Amino acid sequence: MIDPVLVEVTRGGWVESRHRGAIAVVDATGRRRAAVGDVEQSVFPRSAVKALQALPLVESGAADHYGFADVELALACSSHNGEPRHAATAARMLAAAGRGEADLQCGVSWPASRDAAFALARAGARPSALHDNCSGKHAGFICVSCHRGIDPAGYVRPDHPVQREVTATLAALTDTSLNDDVRAVDGCSIPAYAIPLHRLALAFARFATGEMMPPARAAAARRLCEACWAEPHMVAGNGRFSTHVLAAFPGHVFVKGGAEGVYCAFFRQAGLGVAIKCDDGAGRAAERVMAAVISAFVPMAGDEPEGIADRLPVLSRAGASVGEIRTVAGLAELLRQG
Amino acid sequence: MIDPVLVEVTRGGWVESRHRGAIAVVDATGRRRAAVGDVEQSVFPRSAVKALQALPLVESGAADHYGFADVELALACSSHNGEPRHAATAARMLAAAGRGEADLQCGVSWPASRDAAFALARAGARPSALHDNCSGKHAGFICVSCHRGIDPAGYVRPDHPVQREVTATLAALTDTSLNDDVRAVDGCSIPAYAIPLHRLALAFARFATGEMMPPARAAAARRLCEACWAEPHMVAGNGRFSTHVLAAFPGHVFVKGGAEGVYCAFFRQAGLGVAIKCDDGAGRAAERVMAAVISAFVPMAGDEPEGIADRLPVLSRAGASVGEIRTVAGLAELLRQG
Numbered sequence: 044m045i046d047p048v049l050v051e052v053t054r055g056g057w058v059e060s061r062h063r064g065a066i067a068v069v070d071a072t073g074r075r076r077a078a079v080g081d082v083e084q085s086v087f088p089r090s091a092v093k094a095l096q097a098l099p100l101v102e103s104g105a106a107d108h109y110g111f112a113d114v115e116l117a118l119a120c121s122s123h124n125g126e127p128r129h130a131a132t133a134a135r136m137l138a139a140a141g142r143g144e145a146d147l148q149c150g151v152s153w154p155a156s157r158d159a160a161f162a163l164a165r166a167g168a169r170p171s172a173l174h175d176n177c178s179g180k181h182a183g184f185i186c187v188s189c190h191r192g193i194d195p196a197g198y199v200r201p202d203h204p205v206q207r208e209v210t211a212t213l214a215a216l217t218d219t220s221l222n223d224d225v226r227a228v229d230g231c232s233i234p235a236y237a238i239p240l241h242r243l244a245l246a247f248a249r250f251a252t253g254e255m256m257p258p259a260r261a262a263a264a265r266r267l268c269e270a271c272w273a274e275p276h277m278v279a280g281n282g283r284f285s286t287h288v289l290a291a292f293p294g295h296v297f298v299k300g301g302a303e304g305v306y307c308a309f310f311r312q313a314g315l316g317v318a319i320k321c322d323d324g325a326g327r328a329a330e331r332v333m334a335a336v337i338s339a340f341v342p343m344a345g346d347e348p349e350g351i352a353d354r355l356p357v358l359s360r361a362g363a364s365v366g367e368i369r370t371v372a373g374l375a376e377l378l379r380q381g
Numbered sequence: 382m383i384d385p386v387l388v389e390v391t392r393g394g395w396v397e398s399r400h401r402g403a404i405a406v407v408d409a410t411g412r413r414r415a416a417v418g419d420v421e422q423s424v425f426p427r428s429a430v431k432a433l434q435a436l437p438l439v440e441s442g443a444a445d446h447y448g449f450a451d452v453e454l455a456l457a458c459s460s461h462n463g464e465p466r467h468a469a470t471a472a473r474m475l476a477a478a479g480r481g482e483a484d485l486q487c488g489v490s491w492p493a494s495r496d497a498a499f500a501l502a503r504a505g506a507r508p509s510a511l512h513d514n515c516s517g518k519h520a521g522f523i524c525v526s527c528h529r530g531i532d533p534a535g536y537v538r539p540d541h542p543v544q545r546e547v548t549a550t551l552a553a554l555t556d557t558s559l560n561d562d563v564r565a566v567d568g569c570s571i572p573a574y575a576i577p578l579h580r581l582a583l584a585f586a587r588f589a590t591g592e593m594m595p596p597a598r599a600a601a602a603r604r605l606c607e608a609c610w611a612e613p614h615m616v617a618g619n620g621r622f623s624t625h626v627l628a629a630f631p632g633h634v635f636v637k638g639g640a641e642g643v644y645c646a647f648f649r650q651a652g653l654g655v656a657i658k659c660d661d662g663a664g665r666a667a668e669r670v671m672a673a674v675i676s677a678f679v680p681m682a683g684d685e686p687e688g689i690a691d692r693l694p695v696l697s698r699a700g701a702s703v704g705e706i707r708t709v710a711g712l713a714e715l716l717r718q719g
Contacts, residue, residue, distance in 0.1 A: 052662060055564060055573075056565070057423070059662065060642065060659075060660065060661055060662030061660050061661060063401075087397055150697060150699040151698070153495070161491075161498070161502040164499040164502035164503045165503060165505060227394070227395060227703060228393065228701065229697070230697050230698055231697065231698060232698070232699045232701065235393075304398065322398065322399050322661075323400050323401075323661040324390060324397065324398035324663075325663070359567070359568050360487065360489070360569060360570070361486065361488040361569075363570065365565060365566040365567075
């Protein structure tokens with residue numbers, strides 16, 4: 044099965060580039076509400092499951108023990124821009140556990156935000172692991188480890204107790220056996236597991252509704268998404284698609300993207316989970332597809348909120364609109380038909 | 382016709398992302414030596430045809446009049462990194478014609494090279510149009526205009542005499558009528574024309590051999606590619622694929638990439654032109670495909686030169702190899718079969 048074209052990039056009257064992909068929308072029982080393309084394919088969810096990977100931070104009691112509020116919990120679920128507030132919050136989380144930047148094993152990166160990166164360069168500073176987009180997630184892992192009295196050294200390894208706990212949580216939510224056969228290594232050095240796309244959507248439907256979860260986990264899930272809605276800037280940052288969506292639909296629409304064209308979401312009122320994979324790994328396409336999925340399933344009163352359109356202009360560097368990136372005609376219909 | 386998968390991006394033992402595309406390899410008479418995917422499709426060549434767009438700079442006599450050497454001619458053909466040497470050379474070209482940065486209409490951009498951009502930021506400076514990757518091409522257009530005694534104002538418009546001359550040159554080399562129906566606007570504000578992929582390959586075969594061209598144009602083509610081989614750093618810059626290839630095969634292999642997954646080339650000894658388009662616009666895929674095409678058609682004595690492999694590791698941010706980006710098995714065979 045070849046996934047259909049979901050997004051076109053035009054220039055003048057011509058389609059210049061095309062992105063193929065698949066979309067799964069399911070409820071907490073696994074019933075499919077929409078399936079476009081090959082929803083059985085296994086994909087690496089990458090950072091799209093960070094909120095799921097943060098469940099042990101709350102479930103273990105570490106978040107309470109260290110006095111974490113919404114801002115820290117949102118950062119634990121984030122792929123952040125590396126803005127000063129993101130780096131400072133990661134540092135504060137580590138300090139709460141008596142640890143520091145040197146314990147982070149995500150790697151050192153310049154901030155993902157160009158503005159933040161240039162500001163750092165202008166200040167004559169160098170980036171640290173705190174600026175890496177995964178530093179909040181990693182700080183959370185270190186806090187779980189310390190709270191449980193386990194040495195965090197090697198916390199990125201699959202056999203470290205923290206990763207075992209994170210993997211078990213992900214396996215339970217996705218109803219999938221995450222064994223060595225489906226394991227690779229993520230960009231931030233933690234294990235990455237290949238998971239069928241519809242199972243990822245299932246996990247998000249469960250995360251949304253608390254169904255098929257122990258009560259403590261359901262409460263933890265609720266607390267994490269409430270934190271992300273309260274602090275959308277911490278989950279991504281200035282100008283980012285997921286920050287716009289979280290800010291536009293508090294208490295209702297949760298979204299989180301991952302590398303290589305993955306995007307996940309849930310719509311709480313509808314009790315639906317969503318997982319998207321663009322075949323070619325293009326984030327620009329995954330965002331437009333997610334915008335179209337939101338339009339199809341989320342009733343909107345009035346105009347579409349800023350920054351989450353399913354079509355955006357392609358600009359010349361002089362600022363003129365010379366084309367657009369848009370979901371294909373008929374995608375909304377395809378999604379509604381299920 | 383759906384273009385085949387040309388490139389896979391793996392993580393552990395799994396294919397994480399896939400890039401589809403088409404490859405045309407033809408000789409100067411248009412005879413096809415290889416055709417993978419839909420080679421009849423029209424694509425915007427974007428910056429891949431900059432060397433062709435620079436022909437009027439030499440043919441008009443402007444390059445001689447202003448005393449341009451290899452370094453300026455290579456920059457006129459470039460999509461450069463915005464390194465200090467690139468910006469300074471563009472400024473020198475403009476000054477030779479009594480013009481300056483304010484005449485450039487490409488738009489202002491931070492240098493494409495992260496190192497160059499951070500160096501600029503650290504120095505407390507702001508980017509100018511000289512740092513835009515197209516500044517050398519635009520400086521060339523302005524020089525042609527001034528040398529011909531034409532006001533360069535509006536030189537990016539399709540009806541400006543310089544663009545008419547550039548378009549006529551491109552139309553002749555590609556054997557294509559570049560009328561308004563196939564015209565859009567490039568990222569640097571000049572006209573972009575949609576051209577069948579195999580015709581782009583044809584243009585490069587002619588550029589390589591001088592066949593089907595007036596002698597003055599054939600000489601100009603020769604001078605431009607000799608300049609690029611003499612100054613490969615000016616054509617792109619530090620760490621760039623095309624700079625590696627030009628440096629590795631002087632006098633023989635010419636390559637130039639464009640935005641949205643386009644790459645063109647010629648192999649002079651074989652008299653072949655090449656045009657590649659990745660459907661999704663991914664430059665990472667176009668480079669690997671070009672590396673595979675070079676391997677298939679260019680005899681290499683000894684090891685593959687640095688930086689132009691058809692497979693490269695995917696690295697974690699901690700620097701570990703966690704996968705690879707590679708052309709698909711069987712692509713070399715497909716190319717050799719024609």
